Amino acid sequence: MNSTKKIIVFLGAPGSGKGALSRLCIESFGWKQLSTGNLCRKHVSEGTPLGQQIDFALKSGTLVSDDVIIDMGKQWIEQEIKNTDALILDGFPRTVVQAIGFLKFFDENYEQIKLIIIELRVPDHEIIERLSARLVCSNKACQAVFSARIEKLKSCVDGVCDFCASPLIQRSDDKAEVVAARLATYHLHCEKLTSFYKNVGYVVHVIDGNRGSLEVFESFLKHVGTT
Numbered sequence: 447m448n449s450t451k452k453i454i455v456f457l458g459a460p461g462s463g464k465g466a467l468s469r470l471c472i473e474s475f476g477w478k479q480l481s482t483g484n485l486c487r488k489h490v491s492e493g494t495p496l497g498q499q500i501d502f503a504l505k506s507g508t509l510v511s512d513d514v515i516i517d518m519g520k521q522w523i524e525q526e527i528k529n530t531d532a533l534i535l536d537g538f539p540r541t542v543v544q545a546i547g548f549l550k551f552f553d554e555n556y557e558q559i560k561l562i563i564i565e566l567r568v569p570d571h572e573i574i575e576r577l578s579a580r581l582v583c584s585n586k587a588c589q590a591v592f593s594a595r596i597e598k599l600k601s602c603v604d605g606v607c608d609f610c611a612s613p614l615i616q617r618s619d620d621k622a623e624v625v626a627a628r629l630a631t632y633h634l635h636c637e638k639l640t641s642f643y644k645n646v647g648y649v650v651h652v653i654d655g656n657r658g659s660l661e662v663f664e665s666f667l668k669h670v671g672t673t
């Protein structure tokens with residue numbers, strides 16, 4: 447592997463396989479992945495200044511502001527980039543405002559780091575099929591994910607978690623009509639983000655995500671120059 451550190455931004459609809467791809471990168475290379483959801487929860491539970499702002503937004507039923515998300519992302523990148531060859535940003539930056547803040551920070555601080563933008567593309571009808579076949583363990587502490595459709599992702603016993611034997615359920619936002627609405631929102635954001643990145647001179651590498659996860663992984667590695 448070459449020694450240039452990388453920050454890799456993932457774009458892709460829910461169900462496009464970003465999670466599976468991140469896991470393969472983490473297992474293979476020890477890379478770190480930013481999850482804004484988990485990071486928000488961590489800040490809230492630790493009562494940090496950012497956590498207090500997030501907690502206030504959640505309790506008053508408003509969205510966490512772009513500024514708070516940007517600050518949280520920056521802090522995380524500063525801490526984690528020291529310990530690994532590459533960072534994966536999944537779900538951040540989510541908006542163009544966040545992308546502007548992130549790029550400003552990146553340009554000012556990380557001249558020697560390579561920024562790579564990856565879009566995992568899967569046709570809408572395939573996403574709808576994938577997500578409506580997705581089953582999640584009802585045990586909150588487990589949350590393992592299975593598929594009622596893809597043979598190697600099925601649970602051993604129908605409707606029962608392989609790991610903790612709790613019942614499997616369909617998440618309400620994985621129902622077909624809800625997925626269609628989530629996809630519409632995603633396309634709107636994704637188009638704005640990709641045109642923004644292209645306008646400021648970045649290449650958006652499009653990877654066909656409508657394949658097995660290992661094939662997607664191989665193609666991804668070619669794009670990031672790790673093979």
Ligand SMILES: [Zn+2]
Nearest residue numbers: 583588607610
């Ligand atoms: Zn389970």
